């Protein structure tokens with residue numbers, strides 16, 4: 497098969513943009529991928545110095561054969577004819593306007609999670625992507641990991657029966673209470689409500705993605721939305737963002753009767769339990785961290801001497817070069833090559849479901865973002 501080269505323009509020069517750019521530069525052939533190549537042709541930042549320093553940090557410099565442009569604005573990247581697709585790594589509350597600007601410039605877009613601050617913004621972006629005939633996807637990288645693909649196969653094989661209950665938590669202690677000195681300032685995107693701070697928008701996508709794969713995507717569910725969403729939020733008095741959020745989803749519309757119990761926190765660490773899914777005939781436990789697990793254990797239940805017992809247990813391990821952010825980039829490249837405006841794996845519908853759930857959990861928990869932060873309501 498012919499090799500397709502996708503030319504990336506990177507918007508912003510923060511933590512995840514750097515990790516993503518470095519992963520893009522991992523030669524696909526070392527991962528046994530031969531149909532696509534990724535090339536970074538432009539980096540845009542609010543400061544040209546920052547763009548230049550970013551290019552240097554990711555290992556592409558003036559002496560490099562690659563011609564990478566450093567721009568002191570995002571708009572110049574959208575206008576660059578040597579860019580096919582824009583990667584957006586700005587804080588959540590800028591995703592809508594950055595993605596819209598890129599789409600209007602007829603660029604394809606891969607936008608960090610959470611794709612927007614609410615469902616209304618996302619609906620507007622999906623409409624804009626369709627109108628401009630460009631590819632648009634939320635960067636839910638975990639969905640593209642080989643572990644997730646293998647998990648899905650086993651989960652849907654029928655060997656375990658239908659799923660019944662899923663528990664998943666992703667937490668991180670960001671040291672929000674450490675006053676002397678506070679580890680993160682109140683202007684940090686995790687604490688600042690103007691940047692969509694708090695647990696639900698930042699960490700919530702990860703427990704949710706496992707519920708989406710195991711329950712929403714399960715053939716017995718027939719892609720029906722949760723029949724109920726129940727959310728509970730505990731806010732931090734420091735800035736009023738959600739520190740501890742729990743949400744429960746029931747899937748009982750089609751041929752499934754299953755519940756997801758999900759949670760995320762910014763002031764304590766993970767539980768140590770990862771994801772646990774109990775099925776009619778066994779269970780699957782996925783190791784932490786939920787955004788990049790590297791193993792899962794499948795336990796099969798059966799009858800031994802007439803009693804319920806574990807009849808088989810299998811542990812599967814997965815190794816990735818660097819962080820594994822390139823799997824989603826490969827999907828983007830193949831979709832664009834094939835003329836698609838949407839991934840079949842992480843669809844617009846799934847991102848929309850995610851944002852609708854977060855809207856409802858924030859509504860029930862009383863976490864409203866400051867006026868003007870949500871650009872479409």
Ligand SMILES: NC(=O)C1=CN([C@@H]2O[C@H](COP(=O)(O)OP(=O)(O)OC[C@H]3O[C@@H](n4cnc5c(N)ncnc54)[C@H](OP(=O)(O)O)[C@@H]3O)[C@@H](O)[C@H]2O)C=CC1
Pocket residue numbers: 507508509510511512513540541542543546547585586587588590608609610635637685697698787
């Ligand atoms: N997929 C994953 O594993 C991860 C995803 N994320 C997601 O990526 C996004 C960014 O997170 P992260 O990289 O940690 O954030 P950082 O704060 O490290 O970087 C954000 C970058 O956005 C740009 N920016 C534009 N406007 C602002 C503003 N007003 N305040 C701060 N930065 C601004 C800056 O780049 P510049 O100055 O160059 O314009 C900044 O460096 C979030 O939406 C988060 O959810 C985060 C971590 C991991």
Ligand SMILES: O=C1OC[C@@H](O)[C@H](O)[C@H]1O
Pocket residue numbers: 668698699787
């Ligand atoms: O996407 C993410 O994954 C890892 C977390 O630590 C981070 O806060 C989040 O943005």
